[in-house]
Amino acid sequence: GQSTALYGAGFEVMLLTVGGLGVLLAALVSHARRLNALETIRHSVTSDLRAAETRLVRAAHDKDEQLAMLAHELRNPLAPLRNGIEIVRQASITQPTLARTADMMARQLAQLVRLADNLVGAAPAAAGVAAESIVSAVAAPASRLKILVADDNARSEERRVGKECRSR
Numbered sequence: 001g002q003s004t005a006l007y008g009a010g011f012e013v014m015l016l017t018v019g020g021l022g023v024l025l026a027a028l029v030s031h032a033r034r035l036n037a038l039e040t041i042r043h044s045v046t047s048d049l050r051a052a053e054t055r056l057v058r059a060a061h062d063k064d065e066q067l068a069m070l071a072h073e074l075r076n077p078l079a080p081l082r083n084g085i086e087i088v089r090q091a092s093i094t095q096p097t098l099a100r101t102a103d104m105m106a107r108q109l110a111q112l113v114r115l116a117d118n119l120v121g122a123a124p125a126a127a128g129v130a131a132e133s134i135v136s137a138v139a140a141p142a143s144r145l146k147i148l149v150a151d152d153n154a155r156s157e158e159r160r161v162g163k164e165c166r167s168r
Contacts, residue, residue, distance in 0.1 A: 067119060070119065071116050071117070071119055074112075074116040074119070075113070075116055078109060078112060078113055078116070081109055082106070082109055085102050085105045085106050085109060086102075086106075088101075088102045088105075089102040089103070089106070
């Protein structure tokens with residue numbers, strides 16, 4: 001390739017051009033392989049992100065369900081306590097100390113209800129309706145108020161107290 005007489009002057013230029021094109025082609029193939037590998041990694045990362053997002057959405061849903069269950073479990077014992085406090089309040093018309101104690105207990109119980117509500121940000125619909133009806137029932141004047149004490153615990157002390165107050 002060094003003798004221009006044998007091949008001509010353009011042969012050297014053509015040989016250098018073909019060599020340069022070969023190097024350029026090798027670089028393009030190498031970059032295409034790298035881009036393909038990067039695309040494969042991108043697809044893998046995208047898939048992993050989607051799976052992680054699905055897991056996070058599911059975990060958030062499970063957390064919301066557990067908080068709703070916790071709020072329900074916290075409200076369950078509060079309703080009979082509120083009713084019991086109202087029974088004591090009605091029975092304490094002639095006893096100021098007992099009336100003040102019942103009022104204090106009602107305020108503290110209302111705070112517990114607010115804390116349970118704040119625990120989940122938004123109470124489940126059924127529990128919220130039940131809590132609102134309890135609040136409105138306790139806020140009603142004593143002359144119009146009828147209290148029904150109900151609990152799913154057969155040994156509930158509230159039932160016994162309720163029956164004793166009705167029999168008086």
